[in-house]
Amino acid sequence: MTDDTQQASPQAGPRNLTTLIAQVQQAGRRREDVSLEAILDAVGRRSFAPFLLIAGLVTLAPLLGDIPGVPSLMASLVVLVAAQLLLGRRHIWLPRGLLRRRVSRERFVRVTDWMVRPARWVDRLLRARLVWLARPPAHLPVALTCLLIGLAMPPMELVPFTANGAGLALTLFGLALLAEDGLMAMLAYLLTGGTLTMVVIGLA
Template structure:
């Protein structure tokens, strides 16, 4: 890695500091990171939707809506994050959050270990706008793919790669994120084609 940082692991560790509480709301997470920390806040639901927490009914949808809203505000260059009240008040049990974070640490360590300083065109100003738009599409697609196996987790992984690539100025990870979005978009096609031919 270019600067030796631990982007994803540090964010998970900061999130894990909240898991000692009985329940943690989305508002608690925003307050812990700060309402102007858009990229770390975008990374949180993306990581969680790749964890076993995605098995909770509607959890993937809520993470997707959160990803979509944060990305859209990055795209329009809003200075401070706004989320609707129904998201702000949503909670998860501290123990379940901790378990999800533990399961995500191997992914975090792998991403941090492989980050570099590459393909700056994908992390420059025009490239960043495209990345925010891709994250927005991935997030808002999740509620529609709630019942399609693996699709939400793959879309979450794509956002993890894109956001970490932006944080570390590693365009290769942004590009990998785009490739995963393309792969995830094919899953519902195969599922529905299989259902129709059954």
């Protein structure tokens, strides 16, 4: 658990996607199922980037993102974390009901093992560039945009493919903060605009 001596950071924690997944794989290793709390404890709760990446990757991942209600669950995570970052809270708080949500060990292992190879490929693309889009205070517009994505995710379950767009945008924002890669942030902003436009058109 975190204390109140330091403010939550947008970038503290693992510096690439492969390391993040390796940390996630350590979550709840001795249990038959894996809780969200165990996953977040494995990566640390002071960094905004891993929260975004976990929410984005879960939304995108086969066997997880297609489960009814999962996009809404990840939306709750994103909204709570983004709002707290905007408010400058010293540590990230999540309700116990959310932290206790679980997935079977078998499904968890299959999904995380599937992510390892793409993660290595993604890490080769990341580098520090256009850092003004990824370093503080740029994390504040990122958090605001992610807050909008989170609020829009529940209705996205009614518009085909838009939840995947939201998951990819969250993943790109997480990668941007993780590697200080402003190009990823720029792509995420563009993808967010396109995805939210599709939601509005699809619900109209």
